[in-house]
Amino acid sequence: MAIRTIRTIGDPVLTKKCKEVKAMTPRLETLIDDMFETMYESGGVGLAAPQVGILKRIVVIDVDDSPVVLINPVITEQSGEQTGPEGCLSVPGKAGDVTRPEKVTVKALDREMKEFELTGEELLARAITHELDHLEGKLYVELVEGGLYEVSAEEEEQEQP
Numbered sequence: 153m154a155i156r157t158i159r160t161i162g163d164p165v166l167t168k169k170c171k172e173v174k175a176m177t178p179r180l181e182t183l184i185d186d187m188f189e190t191m192y193e194s195g196g197v198g199l200a201a202p203q204v205g206i207l208k209r210i211v212v213i214d215v216d217d218s219p220v221v222l223i224n225p226v227i228t229e230q231s232g233e234q235t236g237p238e239g240c241l242s243v244p245g246k247a248g249d250v251t252r253p254e255k256v257t258v259k260a261l262d263r264e265m266k267e268f269e270l271t272g273e274e275l276l277a278r279a280i281t282h283e284l285d286h287l288e289g290k291l292y293v294e295l296v297e298g299g300l301y302e303v304s305a306e307e308e309e310q311e312q313p
């Protein structure tokens with residue numbers, strides 16, 4: 153496994169729509185392992201493939217020590233609303249308030265390319281919707297209400313999708 157370089161805002165790779173994964177390959181297996189390692193190293197709770205420069209529909213999330221890989225994810229249900237601070241490993245040192253669904257259900261493939269469903273509430277729902285936006289080439293800064301603000305390095309350790 154290896155730590156990959158996280159692309160930051162301004163990098164055109166973050167504004168592109170990602171392609172579906174057709175088949176699992178050793179290369180993609182390595183990518184997924186590297187994405188987890190890179191996310192843990194950076195103190196994030198989620199990371200999307202375009203954040204490490206790969207335009208594939210792959211997301212890793214770990215909220216509350218439950219690592220999950222979402223391949224070709226699609227939201228099938230969403231309900232409620234939550235507004236709260238959000239950050240992004242691709243927008244270092246900043247945060248902003250974003251409204252997201254309170255609860256989402258997502259259909260995706262796991263690393264064996266088997267379909268499964270995941271329902272998340274609160275932070276997990278926020279992480280899922282944030283990471284799926286990355287696959288469409290969207291950053292949370294477009295959704296921020298009231299502008300971005302600076303966060304300290306310690307605050308940044310927590311809850312960065």
Ligand code: ZN
Nearest residue numbers: 240241242313
């Ligand atoms: Zn992000």
